[in-house]
Amino acid sequence: MYKHILLATDLTDDAGSFVIDKVRSIRGLTGARLSLIHVVEPLPGYSYAYLGIEDIEGQLIDESRASLKKLAEQLAVDEKDQWVEIGPTKSKILEIAEDTGADLIVCGSHGRHGLSLLLGSTANAILHGAKCDVLTVRLPEEEN
Numbered sequence: 001m002y003k004h005i006l007l008a009t010d011l012t013d014d015a016g017s018f019v020i021d022k023v024r025s026i027r028g029l030t031g032a033r034l035s036l037i038h039v040v041e042p043l044p045g046y047s048y049a050y051l052g053i054e055d056i057e058g059q060l061i062d063e064s065r066a067s068l069k070k071l072a073e074q075l076a077v078d079e080k081d082q083w084v085e086i087g088p089t090k091s092k093i094l095e096i097a098e099d100t101g102a103d104l105i106v107c108g109s110h111g112r113h114g115l116s117l118l119l120g121s122t123a124n125a126i127l128h129g130a131k132c133d134v135l136t137v138r139l140p141e142e143e144n
Contacts, residue, residue: 002022002032006102007075008093008126011038016030019108020075026106027075028134035095038064038073039089061086061138072083090125101124102132 007023040060042131064084065128074083081100081129109123123136 002026002030002104004035004036004100004102005106006035006093006097006100006105007045007093008037008039008073008105008107008122009068010069010108011064017044018139020071021074021105022135022137023106026104032104033081034075035096035100035102036068036075036077037083037085038068039085039087039092040064041089042086047086057086058142072093076142081118089122090129093122093126094129094131104133104135105130106137108139 005027006024007019009019023034026032040057043057043140061084068075068082068084069079071077072079085096093107096102105126107123108127109121123134126135127136
């Protein structure tokens with residue numbers, strides 16, 4: 001059974017509770033250690049001038065750390081098992097999974113259609129690049 005679960009989160013409220021319920025269930029059944037990761041994609045250099053904000057990336061990182069800390073408190077995850085990384089999402093998640101010896105990566109996945117399906121998603125990229133099991137939790141569709 002699983003010994004170390006890595007929850008890859010985008011820290012959105014809509015995805016959060018649904019995926020968290022699944023992680024809690026798996027953790028309850030397995031007693032696995034839980035780690036959390038959120039990845040901040042780097043912004044192109046021109047975006048700083050365009051947005052008129054000096055250090056938007058720094059602000060995003062600070063906000064992400066605060067949000068991840070709240071989630072970690074809800075799930076009783078130790079500070080040493082929390083990561084906020086900067087870089088390509090897929091690469092960073094796979095890197096942390098391998099570095100920490102995670103044997104299950106859990107992430108949310110929206111149903112995609114058309115061009116989004118053709119291009120793939122982060123969850124799909126993780127699924128095909130991981131050296132361990134991956135659970136993609138299908139998120140409920142938004143109602144229009």
